[in-house]
Amino acid sequence: MGFEGDDDDDDDMSEVMSGGGRGGVRKERPLKSWSDRAILQAAEDVSGPECLVVLTHGTRLATALRELRSDLRFAFFTTEHFFARTLHSFHSDAGQSGAVSIHCAAEPPDGPFQSILFPTLAGDSSEVAQELFQSLQTRLVSGGRLIVSTNAAKGHWIDSQLKAVFSRVEQQKFPRGHVFTAWKSGPLKRLRGFRARFDFRHQERVLVCETRPGVFSHRRLDGGARALIRALSLVRDGQSSESVVERIVELGCGCGAVSAAAAVSFPQAQILAIDSDARAVECTAQTARLNDLSQMQVVLDSEGTIPNPGQWDLLLGNPPYYSDFRIAELFLQAARRALRPGGQVLIVTKPVEWQEARMKQLFHNVQAHRFGEYTVFSGQQKRP
Template sequence: MQIPITNDACQADDVVSVRNPLPTESLLIDALAPRVADWSIQRAIVVSPGRAQVAGFLTQSLPIISTIAWYQDLFSATQARKELDERVIVECSSDLPEGEVDLVAIPLLKRGEAELSRDLLQQAHQRLANGGYLAASVDNPKDQWLHGQMQRLLDKVTCHRTDGGCVYWGCKSNSTIKIKDFSCKFVFRGEDGTHLQAYSRPGVFSHRRVDVGARQLMRSADIEPGNNILDLGCGAGTVAIASAVQTDGRVFAVDSNARAIECTNVGAQLNDLQNITSILNADGQLTFPVDIDLVLANPPYYGNDAIAQHFVDVARRALRPGGALLVVTKRPRWYAEYFEDRFVDTAIFESSRYFIACGRKP
């Protein structure tokens, strides 16, 4: 089974294939079914936290020219591609596809990230042609927040409330709205005292700040000049950036989140670092032009062991013999057991409120 290489909360929660629509997606399909034929739709974008069954519904129900199921995460996009009508275009990128469309459909989760939702709703409005429709749903029957966001974007919003959640839709009549930039540039201190710059966006793990776990990883890494390093699940790239200033070797930053890769690339440019290579990857099948001396990993601290196991297995394959793996975690016992037959010179030590598990590849 493939597991996403990311520390993003929403993606890590959704590693199991969802063949039935998520409740929020079912709500949107049910609301669109009696209406969408009257909306003159030729091109549509569907943003989905699941498997984009709304896109399949549109393709099968309408003589539509183009339906794009958009994902920020490559793992989710790959899983959706396996289950969707082949006429649906599945795209993974950091932003919604360019070009005017007649419908953007966005099923949201009540546990989702508010700033990312605002960003996507704003982009949806920008992509709509005048007269096009924005439709959004949420699995919260008491919702007020999404209703307010839709009212900021559209002159008239229709609301359909059910016991399972709310659906809103409206027609774009005003092409000018105040555009908010949700990205963030911030400064953090490297372990050698250097002030470094980072760039993050909604949907990327630890937006606007250095994660405490990532900080412990930076403090624990013993980087030698010339080391080639792999940052597995790089997020906004803070660990990769902090590592790259300490070595003349190569630093490879890997994540399944397209925005994470974008942020890491921007961060490398801000710090004028030429030795960082960012890789969008979801299956862990990686090859490198140099031997990897050190892998630094910050997997999700929750969920089942499959995610942690995937990170460790990918790291072990990537390392040269004698190369080291450092993982930051809040679950040291599992790593102690899993490292036992796979690494030598293993150790686990406490760092702030976290633990660092380390070992060398035989």
């Protein structure tokens, strides 16, 4: 499915705070997503007092809803740490009053809720939506409503998936999308499982990874992750008495496959796995338990904040390619802060020009290592 227009693009990492508000609510820019605007219109007559709002693409809708329906108690749910930070900055009264709560977790809050609002975009992961529809149904009171919006040109798929878990679904078609209202009549007879596990061999171990929809490397080992794992031997074989690897950090850990492999390659090392998505953090923690890797710790973070800066021996990263390399830049700056002098960084990528040029600006002894269609760049922290 494709997007329908420019104004359907939603919030990005450059969300701007503007002005000041009253009562703990700060003003944000107007809604530009059709899906958000459709939810806002539908919210005019939703039942309360408890209303859950699922935010997977941005946070502007939260302020608009609070201004429209001050009579409701809103619970804003996101799995993305950056969105949670943004919500806290605009809604400083969260947790201090009964009017609003913010939840950044792998699962939505338990509820129960009279109403749930869920704006979606064309091109969203179908499995993530299916898992959420089922999860949200269990959090509604009997007779409660889930309202879903989409800017997709066709609404057949969402309609069919909602009807798989709700007994009654109504659809409204608009020139720029669809709005669905689903009513809960009773508990589900059967809960479908969406989690999966896969295994892969690394050295003498067979490692098992826990995954779920929306988590990087779901159901299989991603090619970039495999390349990064293969590149671990470059560091292991190059160790000396002065360069023993004892502290490793991975940014963007996904399901934890790379961190688990690093724990096997460097059994004496402390491993810190970081991701901005709460589902990924949950999966990595489970991967560590499944493989009895007690040296692995997992942290939820979206700022590139790594404890004990200047003391880490190795940083591993597989940054996404979107956002004009802004996230890749965040990874590299985090490596500069985290690594000790002479510490090493391994970054895997497909587009090589920007990555190579930027790493040569920031690190010493930068080299490219080709693994199939992926390139792993290695570099060393410059010494004073």
